[in-house]
Amino acid sequence: MTDLDLSTLRGGLIVSCQAYPGEPMRHPETMTQIAESAVRGGAVAVRAQGIADVRLIHDRVALPQIGLWKDGDGGVFITPTLDHALAVARAGAEIVAIDGTRRERPDGLGLAETVRRLREGTGVLVMADVGSVADGLAAADAGADLVGTTLCGYTDERPRTDGPDLEVLAELVARLEVPVVAEGRVHTPAHASSCIDAGAFAVVVGTAITHPATITGWFAQAVAR
Numbered sequence: 520m521t522d523l524d525l526s527t528l529r530g531g532l533i534v535s536c537q538a539y540p541g542e543p544m545r546h547p548e549t550m551t552q553i554a555e556s557a558v559r560g561g562a563v564a565v566r567a568q569g570i571a572d573v574r575l576i577h578d579r580v581a582l583p584q585i586g587l588w589k590d591g592d593g594g595v596f597i598t599p600t601l602d603h604a605l606a607v608a609r610a611g612a613e614i615v616a617i618d619g620t621r622r623e624r625p626d627g628l629g630l631a632e633t634v635r636r637l638r639e640g641t642g643v644l645v646m647a648d649v650g651s652v653a654d655g656l657a658a659a660d661a662g663a664d665l666v667g668t669t670l671c672g673y674t675d676e677r678p679r680t681d682g683p684d685l686e687v688l689a690e691l692v693a694r695l696e697v698p699v700v701a702e703g704r705v706h707t708p709a710h711a712s713s714c715i716d717a718g719a720f721a722v723v724v725g726t727a728i729t730h731p732a733t734i735t736g737w738f739a740q741a742v743a744r
């Protein structure tokens with residue numbers, strides 16, 4: 520059962536601390552150090568992937584955590600089943616992020632049933648990662664506590680915008696009562712600020728803060744002649 524007061528996240532920066540399979544930084548200790556650094560920088564919460572990372576960050580970082588478990592990289596892969604979600608909750612995440620699209624889930628459960636059973640079993644809050652306005656409306660109907668624009672540009676419903684998908688963000692903000700979190704391709708402080716201006720409840724930044732290989736690539740490209 521979480522006693523997280525969501526208002527502590529309002530208007531704040533959430534830092535997503537993730538490394539991908541095969542990468543040098545893919546280690547719970549490393550991701551925990553990144554999360555500890557995010558605390559120093561003023562994050563209000565962190566987001567982390569994988570049971571070992573979620574557990575260690577829960578033990579060591581005194582901030583609320585959005586946990587997820589990525590399984591696979593195509594189709595429904597962000598905490599794809601109820602069992603994945605229960606495991607993330609048991610590892611200590613106060614908020615569990617799950618795929619919140621309208622696509623069929625690998626365990627055949629609907630989103631509403633997944634949300635209900637996850638919440639009943641653990642008392643966590645549920646963040647639905649969505650790829651479109653239609654997804655977001657359906658996820659709120661299904662009972663999600665928060666809706667994130669995380670999957671906009673990663674399903675076939677939206678183009679992959681250069682920067683956050685402000686159009687989906689603003690429309691969800693206008694149409695939903697639950698908090699809408701901006702996530703995905705927030706690459707600069709100006710992007711983050713524009714998400715808040717569009718009404719985001721909070722802004723998640725991953726790559727631009729915690730993924731040095733990509734950031735290095737941006738700079739390498741800028742100096743290339």
Ligand SMILES: CC(=O)N[C@H](C=O)[C@@H](O)[C@H](O)[C@H](O)COP(=O)(O)O
Nearest residue numbers: 535669673703704705724725726727
């Ligand atoms: C689509 C997908 O798999 N998104 C993942 C969700 O947890 C992460 O790989 C992203 O890094 C995260 O959403 C933050 O976004 P960005 O790294 O663009 O700031």
